Amino acid sequence: MLPSMVEDYLEAILEIAEKSGRPPTVEEIAAALKIGKETASSTIAALAREGYLEQVGDAVRLTERGAALASKVARKHTVLQCFLTEMLGIDTNSASREACTLEHGISDDTIERLSSYMSGTATMPGRMRRRRGQETVTLLDCNEGDIARVALMRGPGGHRRLLDLGLFPGEIVEIRRKLPNNSVVVRVKGCDIAISPEIARSIFVESCP
Structure with a gap:
């Protein structure tokens, strides 16, 4: 399975769970990713076997391993979207789509540098x-x-x-x-x-x- 696919699934599950306050269903995950329910079910089962998820009935929960990776990807998305909107003036929807593409290939070091640049942490104390x-x-x-x-x-x-x-x-x-x-x-x-x-x-x- 491609790393980008793994990250997309985990990020979607984290986002749905944060918004709804409960574990998402397979149907909700499929809708968020704009794919069929059967495809989503098959991929979720594979991610569960790899230790990223656990499934109870139709509810899908992130394991500690899955949550750690999902949070990391979500932060990359946030930093990139913020940079594109606040620094480059790109509209929110377009910036979010661009961030989805860029987040899979950008390094952790680059994300930290972007974050520091935007927040001015090099010169401004907390x-x-x-x-x-x-x-x-x-x-x-x-x-x-x-x-x-x-x-x-x-x-x-x-x-x-x-x-x-x-x-x-x-x-x-x-x-x-x-x-x-x-x-x-x-x-x-x-x-x-x-x-x-x-x-x-x-x-x-x-x-x-």
Whole structure:
């Protein structure tokens, strides 16, 4: 089985499970990958034999080995999609398709370099100086339920998509969820926005009293 096929299946299973909060069914996996149910069943059985999955009835769960690889691939996808949208201005759907193609061949080292470039970690510490008696931290440092005020947004591209959605310095945000892949879901102006960890590291906030 091609490594790219293995990664596609594991990534799809992880994504469905994170969105639904339960193990996906074979039918859901087939629909996500746009393939027939029989083909999906056969491949899932092979992945189970290789130790990536376990199947109970029609429900499919990632093993520890499968989850580790799925998370790694999902992070590559996130970094690549973020780079294509935030840095190159490619629309989200096109960027996601491109990321699906690129994620299978790109090295871990290149992903780390891209991540560092976007988040500015080479020059920006995780925590900044205190301002007006408050500690300014990155959005990634916040906990679920925190209410914070955006203090500074750093990084190439100016985060145009986030600005269009109403996330800009001075805005109050609520940390709704922190996902397993380190993405952060924030509520701003009554809407929930999912932000990749690379972008979240470059958004600095102050806690609100």
